Amino acid sequence: MSTRAGILVRAGGELGFVPADVARQIVPLPTVSPVASAPLQMAVVGGRIVPVVALGSPTGALLVCEVDGETVGFSGLDVDRVGVYDGVDGGVVVGDRTVRDLELSTALRSLEHALEPRIGESS
Amino acid sequence: MTTPLDEATVVAALDALQRDLDAATRLVESAGAAVAREQGHLETVADAARALPGRGRDVRASLGLIHESLERAKLGALNAGLEAARVGEPLGRLVMQLAGDQRDLVMRALDSLEAHTALVTEAEEERERWLSSVANAREAGGSAVEELGALARRHQEAMHSLELLELGLEPVLGTDPRTARLLIGVSEQAERLAATISELGDDPASKTRLDRALSPVLKALGRDRESG
Numbered sequence: 567m568s569t570r571a572g573i574l575v576r577a578g579g580e581l582g583f584v585p586a587d588v589a590r591q592i593v594p595l596p597t598v599s600p601v602a603s604a605p606l607q608m609a610v611v612g613g614r615i616v617p618v619v620a621l622g623s624p625t626g627a628l629l630v631c632e633v634d635g636e637t638v639g640f641s642g643l644d645v646d647r648v649g650v651y652d653g654v655d656g657g658v659v660v661g662d663r664t665v666r667d668l669e670l671s672t673a674l675r676s677l678e679h680a681l682e683p684r685i686g687e688s689s
Numbered sequence: 690m691t692t693p694l695d696e697a698t699v700v701a702a703l704d705a706l707q708r709d710l711d712a713a714t715r716l717v718e719s720a721g722a723a724v725a726r727e728q729g730h731l732e733t734v735a736d737a738a739r740a741l742p743g744r745g746r747d748v749r750a751s752l753g754l755i756h757e758s759l760e761r762a763k764l765g766a767l768n769a770g771l772e773a774a775r776v777g778e779p780l781g782r783l784v785m786q787l788a789g790d791q792r793d794l795v796m797r798a799l800d801s802l803e804a805h806t807a808l809v810t811e812a813e814e815e816r817e818r819w820l821s822s823v824a825n826a827r828e829a830g831g832s833a834v835e836e837l838g839a840l841a842r843r844h845q846e847a848m849h850s851l852e853l854l855e856l857g858l859e860p861v862l863g864t865d866p867r868t869a870r871l872l873i874g875v876s877e878q879a880e881r882l883a884a885t886i887s888e889l890g891d892d893p894a895s896k897t898r899l900d901r902a903l904s905p906v907l908k909a910l911g912r913d914r915e916s917g
Contacts, residue, residue, distance in 0.1 A: 571774030571775070571777070571781070571785075572774065573767070573770075573771060573774075586771055586774035586775045587775065589771055590771075591768050591771065592764050592767050592768055592771070593764065594760070594761065594764060626760055627760075627764060645764075645767055647767070647770075647789060647792065648767055648770030648771050648773075648774055648785060648788065648789065648792075649770070649774075649785065649789065650774065650782060650785065
C-alpha cells in the first residue's frame with residue numbers, strides 16, 4: 567500500500583484530504599472581497615491576487631492550493647492536521663476510517679460554470 | 690373633680706412620654722447613622738465594581754492577543770508540516786512529526802485559553818449580578834434614610850406637640866408642671882412611709898418610738914400649714 571502526504575481539513579463538518587502537492591500553504595484569512603454579480607471572491611495573499619472559493623462558513627484560515635495550474639484560495643475550512651497516511655483509491659486511511667480527497671477541482675469547475683453565462687452576456 | 694395628685698399623675702405621664710420620645714429619637718438617629726455608614730460601604734463596593742468592566746476588557750484584549758498568536762503558531766506548525774510532507778522521506782517525516790507535536794501543544798494551549806475565556810465570561814456575569822445587587826441595596830438604603838428622616842421629623846413634631854400640651858394643660862389643671870412633679874415626689878415618699886408604718890404593726894413599743902420620732906415633723910408641718 568502506498569502512502570500519501572497531505573493535509574486533513576474539515577469542510578461543513580466533513581473531513582477531507584488535500585494532498586501535499588496541491589496544498590501550498592495555510593494563511594490567516596485575509597480580507598476577502600466579493601466580485602460583483604459573480605459567485606467568486608478575491609483576496610490578496612503574499613502580494614498576489616488570488617480567487618477565493620468558499621467551501622463553508624468563514625473560518626480564521628485560508629488554504630492556498632495549486633489546482634490545475636492555478637493558485638486558488640479555499641475558505642470555510644478548518645485545518646485539522648498534516649501527516650502521511652496510507653493511500654486508498656480517492657482518499658487516505660486515517661485511523662480506522664477512509665477520508666476522501668476534497669474535490670477542489672470540481673469546486674473550481676462549478677465556479678467556472680457559474681461564471682460562463684455572465685461572460686457570454688458581457689461579450 | 691380632679692385632685693392635685695391626679696394632675697400630678699397627668700404630668701408624670703407626660704414626662705414619661707417625653708422620655709420615651711427622647712429615647713426613640715436617639716434610636717432613630719443611631720439607625721440613620723448606621724444606614725449612612727452602610728451606604729458609604731456600598732459606595733466603596735460600587736466604585737470597585739464599576740472599575741471591573743475596564744479590567745475585564747483589558748483581560749479580554751490580552752486573551753484575544755494570546756489567541757491570535759496561538760492561531761498563528763498553529764498555522765506555522767501546519768505549514769512546517771506541509772513543507773516537510775513535500776520534502777518526503779526520511780527528513781520530511783521527522784520534521785512533520787516535530788511540527789505535529791508543536792501543533793498539538795498549540796491546540797492544548799488554545800483549549801486552555803478557551804477555558805480561561807469562559808471563566809472570564811462567568812466572572813463578568815457574576816460581576817453584573819453584583820452590580821445589580823449593589824444597586825438594589827443602595828436604593829433600599831436610600832429609601833431607609835428617607836424614611837428615617839421622615840420619622841425624625843415626626844418625632845420633632847411630637848416633641849413640639851408635647852411641649853404645647855404641657856403648656857395647655859397648666860391653665861386647665863391649675864397646677865404648674867414643676868409643682869406637680871414635686872407633688873409626685875411627696876406622694877411617692879408618703880406611700881413608702883405609710884407602707885413602713887404598716888409593717889411596724891401594732892407593736893406598742895415601736896408605735897411609741899414612732900410617735901416620738903414623728904412628733905417634731907408633724908409640728909413643723911402644722912406650722913407650715915398655718916403660716917401658708
